[in-house]
Amino acid sequence: MKFLDDFHFKKQFGQNFIFDKVLLSSIVNSLNFNKNTNVLEIGAGAGVLTEVLAENFNKVVSFEIDNTLISHLQTLQQNHKNLSFVFNDVLKVETSSIDKMFNGEYSIIANLPYYITSQIIFKFLFESNNIKNIAVMVQKEVAERFCAKISTKAYGIPTVLINSFGCCTIVKNVPRTVFTPVPNVDSCVINISVDKNKFNISNKTEYINFVSNCFKMKRKTLYNNLTSFGYDKNQCINVLNALNLQQTIRPENLLAEQYVNLFNTLTNNNL
Ligand code: SAM
Numbered sequence: 001m002k003f004l005d006d007f008h009f010k011k012q013f014g015q016n017f018i019f020d021k022v023l024l025s026s027i028v029n030s031l032n033f034n035k036n037t038n039v040l041e042i043g044a045g046a047g048v049l050t051e052v053l054a055e056n057f058n059k060v061v062s063f064e065i066d067n068t069l070i071s072h073l074q075t076l077q078q079n080h081k082n083l084s085f086v087f088n089d090v091l092k093v094e095t096s097s098i099d100k101m102f103n104g105e106y107s108i109i110a111n112l113p114y115y116i117t118s119q120i121i122f123k124f125l126f127e128s129n130n131i132k133n134i135a136v137m138v139q140k141e142v143a144e145r146f147c148a149k150i151s152t153k154a155y156g157i158p159t160v161l162i163n164s165f166g167c168c169t170i171v172k173n174v175p176r177t178v179f180t181p182v183p184n185v186d187s188c189v190i191n192i193s194v195d196k197n198k199f200n201i202s203n204k205t206e207y208i209n210f211v212s213n214c215f216k217m218k219r220k221t222l223y224n225n226l227t228s229f230g231y232d233k234n235q236c237i238n239v240l241n242a243l244n245l246q247q248t249i250r251p252e253n254l255l256a257e258q259y260v261n262l263f264n265t266l267t268n269n270n271l
Contacts, residue, residue, distance in 0.1 A: 003046050003072060004180075007046070007068070008068075009180075009181055010066060012115075013043075013065055013066055013113060014043070014112075014113030014114050014115045014116070015045065015066070015113075016114075016179040016180065016181060016182075016183045017045045017046050017048070017111075017179065017180050018048060018049065018111060018178055018179055018180075019046065019048055019180060020048075020178055021048050021051070021052060023178060024048060024049050024052045025052050025056075027171070027172060027174075027189055028049075028052050028053065028056055028109065029056075030171060030172065031109070031133075031135050031171065031191060033057070033107060033109075033133065033135075035056065035057065035058065036057075036058050037057045037058060037106070037107050037132075038057070038058050038059045038060075038061075038102045038103070038104070038105065038106035038107070039053050039057045039058075039059070039060045039061070039106065039107055039108070039109050040060075040061050040062075040063075040098065040101075040102070040106055040107070040108045040109075040110075041053055041060060041061070041062040041063065041108070041109060041110045042062075042063050042090050042108065042110040042112060042113075042120055043063065043064060043065075043090075043110055043111065043112060043113050044062040044063070044064040044069065044073055044085065045064070045069070045111070046069075046072070047062075047069075047072065047073050047076045049109075049110075049111055050062050050073070050076060050083065051076060051079075051080070053083075053109055054076075054080035054082055054083040055080075057082075058082060059082050059102065059103075060080070060082055060083045060084070061084050061085075061086060061098075061101050061102070062083065062084070062085050062086070063085075063086045063087075063088060063089075063090040063093075064085060064086075064087055065087075065088065065089045065090070067087060070085075070087055073085050086101075090120060090123075091116060091119060091120070091123065095123055095124065095127035095128050096127075096129075098128070099128055099129055099130045102130060104130060105130050105131075105132045106130055106131065106132065107131070107132050107133035107134070107135060108124060108131065108133070108134045108135065108136060109135045109136070110135075110136050110137070111136070111137040112136045112137060112138060114138070114139050114142075114183075114185075117136075117138050117139065117142055118142070118158065120136075121134055121136070121162075121192070122161070125161070125162065125165050125166065125192065125194060126165070126204070126208065131194050132193075132194055133191055133192065133193055133194060134166075134190075134191070134192040134194065135171065135189065135190070135191040135192075136189070136190060137174060137187050137188070137189050138187065138188060138189075138190055139185045139186075139187060139188075140173070140185060140186040140187055140188050141185070143170055143187075143188035143190045144188075145158050145159060146158055146159060146162050146168045146190060146192070147159070147168045147169065147170055147190065150252070150253065150254075150255055151252055151253050152252070153252075155252040156215055156218070156251075156252065157211055157212050157215050159256075160211050160215075160254075160256050160259050161208060161211055161256075162192055163255070163256035164198065164199060164201070164207070164211070164256040164259065164260060165194060165195065165196055165198060166192045166193055166194040166195050166196075166198065167192070167193050167195070167198075168190055168191070168192045168193075169190065169191055169193075170188050170189070170190055171188075171189040171190060171191050172188065172189045173186065173187075173188050174186070174187040174188065174189060175187075199256070199257060199260040200260075200264070201260055201263070201264070202263075202264050202267050202268065203267065206263075206267065207259075207260070207263050210259075210263045210266075211259055211263075213225065213229045214226065214251050214259070215251045215252075216228070216229070218250075218251055218252070219250075220250075221247065221248055221249065221250055222240075222245070222249050222250060222251050222253075222254065223236055223237075223240065223247050223248075223249075225251060226266075231266060235266070236266075239262065239265050239266055242265065243258065243261055243262060243265065245258070245262075
């Protein structure tokens with residue numbers, strides 16, 4: 001392939017590309033997204049997924065950090081009037097500016113650079129006002145953490161936060177052999193269906209910090225974590241009792257809904 005002859009893969013940008021258009025089309029179709037969907041792609045790479053997106057959806061905006069890909073990607077753009085590129089680091093662009101690139105709701109579909117998977121997902125999950133779905137290829141272990149069942153080893157801060165603002169499902173397992181170059185991990189496509197109003201959270205920024213603090217000492221009880229970051233011992237005992245939670249409960253034993261109740265009750269200081 002001509003592209004491969006000239007291109008040097010850059011490990012520092014997480015460049016593991018997929019050239020199999022049939023596989024990419026089948027993944028995109030299995031998402032069952034409406035044809036009118038506006039799509040944000042992060043990391044166009046060689047643009048094979050980008051073309052599938054442009055052929056299937058309404059408007060596609062694709063970010064790419066690697067300037068050596070500009071001329072190759074611009075040739076793809078000539079065939080797709082609904083496609084535009086932003087040659088920039090997606091983490092350096094304000095989420096509100098990205099929201100403005102679309103007229104209303106949009107979904108992310110991307111084979112993410114793995115060195116910044118969580119930063120990208122949480123940037124949009126927490127900051128965007130118009131994000132509807134985040135359907136992305138991630139490292140298998142990351143997918144397992146995001147979709148972990150309560151009280152398992154993988155259950156942690158990302159699981160609780162994703163389930164507080166949406167719902168995560170594993171769409172497909174993808175073996176490492178479909179990537180060029182072949183990475184040393186397997187992958188999964190996940191879809192986070194975003195619902196910012198799933199729960200009534202009194203202060204979202206404080207809630208995110210609260211959940212992180214609750215897991216600071218994962219081996220300790222939730223009660224120990226709460227008191228170690230400043231909550232009054234008696235107040236904690238009262239709140240845990242009121243929510244029917246035992247004083248010995250551990251951070252990985254609570255559902256997102258229970259974290260929201262705990263946070264709202266402690267914050268409103270009404271016990
Ligand atoms: N979409 C292509 C595919 O499926 O073959 C490429 C996927 S590759 C895993 C990730 C892509 O993200 C690379 O092209 C890389 O250069 C790009 N990238 C890495 N960091 C980025 C960033 N901060 N902002 C935008 N793109 C980035």
